[in-house]
Amino acid sequence: MKLFKFMCYILLVSLTAAVSNKSFPAKFKFGTATASYQIEGAWNEDGKGENIWDRLTHTNATAVKNSDNGDVACDSYHKYKEDVRLLKHLGVKVYRFSISWSRILPTGFTNKVNQPGIQYYKNLIKELLDNGIEPMATLYHWDLPQPLQDIGGWPNELLADHFANYARVCFKAFGDSVKTWLTFNEAKQTCQQGYGSATMAPLIKSPGVADYLCTYTVLKAHAKAWHIYDDEFRGKQRGRVSTVVDSDWYEPASNSTSDMEAAETRRQFTFGLYANAIFLGNWPQVVIDRVDYRSENEGYAKSRLPKFTKQEIDYIRGTHDFMGFNTYTTSLVCKIEEPTFNETDYEFDMGSNAFQDPTWEATNSTWLKIVPWGARKFLNWIKNTYNNPEIIITENGVSDAGLLKDDARIHYYTEYLSAILEAIHTDKVHVSGYMAWSLLDNYEWLAGYTEKFGLYHVDFSSPNRTRTAKKSVDFYKKIVATHCLVDKCVTSGWSLFRVFSYFFSR
Ligand code: NOJ
Numbered sequence: 001m002k003l004f005k006f007m008c009y010i011l012l013v014s015l016t017a018a019v020s021n022k023s024f025p026a027k028f029k030f031g032t033a034t035a036s037y038q039i040e041g042a043w044n045e046d047g048k049g050e051n052i053w054d055r056l057t058h059t060n061a062t063a064v065k066n067s068d069n070g071d072v073a074c075d076s077y078h079k080y081k082e083d084v085r086l087l088k089h090l091g092v093k094v095y096r097f098s099i100s101w102s103r104i105l106p107t108g109f110t111n112k113v114n115q116p117g118i119q120y121y122k123n124l125i126k127e128l129l130d131n132g133i134e135p136m137a138t139l140y141h142w143d144l145p146q147p148l149q150d151i152g153g154w155p156n157e158l159l160a161d162h163f164a165n166y167a168r169v170c171f172k173a174f175g176d177s178v179k180t181w182l183t184f185n186e187a188k189q190t191c192q193q194g195y196g197s198a199t200m201a202p203l204i205k206s207p208g209v210a211d212y213l214c215t216y217t218v219l220k221a222h223a224k225a226w227h228i229y230d231d232e233f234r235g236k237q238r239g240r241v242s243t244v245v246d247s248d249w250y251e252p253a254s255n256s257t258s259d260m261e262a263a264e265t266r267r268q269f270t271f272g273l274y275a276n277a278i279f280l281g282n283w284p285q286v287v288i289d290r291v292d293y294r295s296e297n298e299g300y301a302k303s304r305l306p307k308f309t310k311q312e313i314d315y316i317r318g319t320h321d322f323m324g325f326n327t328y329t330t331s332l333v334c335k336i337e338e339p340t341f342n343e344t345d346y347e348f349d350m351g352s353n354a355f356q357d358p359t360w361e362a363t364n365s366t367w368l369k370i371v372p373w374g375a376r377k378f379l380n381w382i383k384n385t386y387n388n389p390e391i392i393i394t395e396n397g398v399s400d401a402g403l404l405k406d407d408a409r410i411h412y413y414t415e416y417l418s419a420i421l422e423a424i425h426t427d428k429v430h431v432s433g434y435m436a437w438s439l440l441d442n443y444e445w446l447a448g449y450t451e452k453f454g455l456y457h458v459d460f461s462s463p464n465r466t467r468t469a470k471k472s473v474d475f476y477k478k479i480v481a482t483h484c485l486v487d488k489c490v491t492s493g494w495s496l497f498r499v500f501s502y503f504f505s506r
Contacts (some may be wrong), residue, residue, distance in 0.1 A: 181229065
């Protein structure tokens with residue numbers, strides 16, 4: 001029995017020893033994140049226009065698990081005050097939400113500005129500020145106004161101007177109160193899934209063609225919005241603007257040179273495709289080389305990758321005040337033989353296969369393996385590739401079936417936050433904030449309501465959309481208050497002060 005107890009003790013010590021006992025810097029900001037279509041509901045209320053997710057879920061319901069839609073979602077349009085109370089309870093400093101373009105401009109164009117839509121976000125922002133919570137607003141989290149899809153959507157480069165006009169309306173309406181702006185959330189999913197693999201609205205399948213056209217427009221749209229802010233608003237409003245880039249971490253499947261090169265190429269095709277032009281200038285060279293090479297062999301008259309002019313490269317380069325970074329999981333990469341030239345595919349352009357190790361830990365998610373070391377490697381790669389930018393982790397989290405006793409989520413957050421702490425302290429990566437995805441269980445795109453990421457459970461069968469705290473709420477609240485993952489962190493007097501004030505305030 002004694003031996004058993006001793007072994008348990010050793011196991012416990014070795015498990016807890018893996019968790020970093022360093023503390024998050026005093027100025028580090030914790031928050032949570034959501035997105036308009038995933039939580040707001042009120043899809044056609046108070047003058048809101050139709051967007052591509054309204055169209056998809058109403059005309060092609062079977063594309064979504066259980067034919068779910070976001071018509072009501074968490075009903076946050078009506079329950080935003082309650083949501084702010086939940087945020088207040090968590091003690092977070094920041095709330096990242098997104099603005100629904102169609103709620104502000106029902107046609108997508110500036111010919112009609114919807115005052116009730118503007119008022120909704122003003123009310124939300126005021127409620128946040130009155131409770132001491134900073135608003136962090138995303139301008140585009142995948143819900144394109146349908147009339148803009150009707151003229152071709154993001155592959156149409158005219159959308160860059162329409163987005164810039166929308167951004168100006170938002171900066172003007174909310175910029176006195178919102179000081180952190182994100183133009184695009186995970187544009188990779190908008191382009192590669194929306195216009196490439198047809199796994200997101202508007203479900204267009206044109207891999208290796210429309211997806212690159214989309215990326216080209218999105219990068220120009222982002223740069224225009226950043227310059228508008230810089231020229232017309234920054235002086236008075238004193239805020240910051242950037243974009244959110246995401247990807248899996250791609251780890252070579254072996255230490256062969258070819259797998260290592262293949263993994264780096266894949267990073268450039270996923271993350272670099274969206275970050276390089278903004279942080280360094282132009283597309284990554286390997287992307288240009290591979291797409292030009294394959295386009296020629298496939299028989300195209302010119303490369304499928306649209307090229308930026310010198311002027312455009314200069315205009316886009318430097319349009320960031322920090323880097324927004326979403327990270328969830330990791331994949332392994334191995335080089336493959338050059339795929340056939342008879343077919344065009346973004347996957348073929350990358351020239352590799354990506355897969356996950358089946359022995360890696362997971363919840364019930366099909367794609368989200370728990371691989372915290374991947375997040376740390378990714379942060380180091382960003383630091384080294386993009387000249388050590390300030391990084392705000394704008395999303396990180398894990399889904400399950402919606403359990404109130406969500407130990408897997410607590411485990412995930414502990415491990416990822418621990419890896420992030422080591423990246424900050426040991427590797428000197430400049431991470432300044434962390435937004436847990438998500439405040440609430442919500443509409444998970446084509447997975448409908450089957451994948452639950454919330455700290456708070458939402459009862460989607462009740463008209464009240466009742467919110468209930470999961471076990472992870474107390475867990476996250478404690479981290480937010482103490483900046484520490486273990487009972488006692490080794491560091492400055494500041495962190496001890498935080499720990500004491502947390503325990504005395506209970
Ligand atoms: C990233 C997206 O921004 C968000 O909308 C989504 O719910 C989470 N990943 C989880 O898949």
